[in-house]
Amino acid sequence: MAAAETRAAEALQGWLDGQNALQPPLYDPPWFAGRYRHTCPVRADRSTALDLKERYVTLQELIDREEVDGWEFDYSGADEVDVELGIEDTSPRSVAIIYREGRCKFCGQEARSSVGKVVNVADRPPLEGRVAR
Numbered sequence: 001m002a003a004a005e006t007r008a009a010e011a012l013q014g015w016l017d018g019q020n021a022l023q024p025p026l027y028d029p030p031w032f033a034g035r036y037r038h039t040c041p042v043r044a045d046r047s048t049a050l051d052l053k054e055r056y057v058t059l060q061e062l063i064d065r066e067e068v069d070g071w072e073f074d075y076s077g078a079d080e081v082d083v084e085l086g087i088e089d090t091s092p093r094s095v096a097i098i099y100r101e102g103r104c105k106f107c108g109q110e111a112r113s114s115v116g117k118v119v120n121v122a123d124r125p126p127l128e129g130r131v132a133r
């Protein structure tokens with residue numbers, strides 16, 4: 001993996017790690033799941049689905065919000081093609097992390113992915129409409 005993409009992927013996952021450290025969720029759903037079943041204390045410990053929303057955050061958004069250092073990502077792409085991630089345009093705008101997040105409407109327990117999926121924005125844009133919930 002080329003150095004620039006490694007930095008981008010590490011920055012995105014590192015940011016998600018930070019979110020989870022600040023507000024630790026009770027449950028850890030995979031980045032692609034639409035629902036997560038938990039034992040709900042408010043519903044007499046019955047198995048209850050908690051709806052998860054896709055969160056889609058580009059590296060550029062984090063740089064703009066000063067949640068990661070932008071200077072680390074001042075690179076241009078031609079010789080930084082990343083085969084594994086398929087990231088050819090290495091601008092911060094072209095790299096995003098996807099994860100899932102949600103809260104039980106009955107008991108308020110929270111779920112958030114611990115491991116996100118780093119994607120090329122062109123290959124995997126944000127979900128829209130019904131599937132995005």
Ligand SMILES: [Zn+2]
Pocket residue numbers: 038039040041042048104105106107108109
């Ligand atoms: Zn619940």
